[in-house]
Amino acid sequence: MTTPDLLPTAPTVVVSGVASDSHTWNLVFLQLLVEELGYPVVNLGPCVPDEVLVERCRHLRPGLVVIGTVNGHGGQDALRVIERLRGVPELAATPVVIGGKLGVSGDVSRHTPALLAAGFDAVFEDGGEAIADFRRFVHAIPPAGRPALSGAAQGSEATA
Numbered sequence: 399m400t401t402p403d404l405l406p407t408a409p410t411v412v413v414s415g416v417a418s419d420s421h422t423w424n425l426v427f428l429q430l431l432v433e434e435l436g437y438p439v440v441n442l443g444p445c446v447p448d449e450v451l452v453e454r455c456r457h458l459r460p461g462l463v464v465i466g467t468v469n470g471h472g473g474q475d476a477l478r479v480i481e482r483l484r485g486v487p488e489l490a491a492t493p494v495v496i497g498g499k500l501g502v503s504g505d506v507s508r509h510t511p512a513l514l515a516a517g518f519d520a521v522f523e524d525g526g527e528a529i530a531d532f533r534r535f536v537h538a539i540p541p542a543g544r545p546a547l548s549g550a551a552q553g554s555e556a557t558a
């Protein structure tokens with residue numbers, strides 16, 4: 399496997415699971431995908447306590463936070479996580495997205511409105527064009543050192 403070329407001004411992207419979720423390969427997949435797009439990734443792995451995610455993000459000041467979850471409880475966990483991230487002034491405007499299998503009901507659109515209202519910039523739930531939409535979103539994040547993206551993500555949620 400070759401190391402992908404990083405974009406010269408690419409900001410760091412943090413990839414993370416949520417506290418309840420021990421699934422790992424979705425996070426490895428996300429890391430490889432984002433690196434392939436040219437961004438350096440810090441992958442915090444699965445079962446990340448909220449306070450660890452917040453502290454790592456406060457320290458790293460990433461250009462994007464990507465949360466992946468598939469155990470079916472992520473939709474709930476993520477409401478708590480985004481509240482804590484948005485409660486930190488330095489992270490209030492950081493783009494934060496989530497994707498995967500967010501619930502157990504099979505109704506893929508159920509969690510998206512609440513997650514967007516709670517502060518996520520985009521939701522990429524499995525089905526439809528989730529991965530293609532996510533790739534487009536990542537390409538749109540601004541280079542390091544520029545002001546944060548504002549209001550660009552609302553249209554990026556995945557559809558079934």
Ligand code: B12
Nearest residue numbers: 419420421422423424466467469470497498499502522532
């Ligand atoms: C391996 C596995 C496990 C392993 C995980 C080992 C490990 N270290 O990773 C173990 C045995 C521990 C496990 C446990 C559980 N599992 Co499990 N597991 C799986 C399994 C078989 C494969 C998951 C996998 O690795 N896939 C490969 C990766 C690359 O793909 P992925 O995870 O599907 O992620 C893709 C997408 O979701 C998407 N994606 C994910 N995140 C994000 C984020 C963004 C931003 C984007 C754009 C896309 C994206 O991209 C990925 C690539 O397409 C799936 C079933 C299946 N066949 O998919 C069930 C599955 C995920 N597990 C499931 C469940 C219910 C559980 C348990 C609750 C079971 C139990 N009762 O204990 C526990 C939960 C444990 C916990 N605390 O989280 C359910 C979830 C159901 C739901 N969400 O509706 C599944 C779907 C099985 C099923 N059909 O019921 N599991």
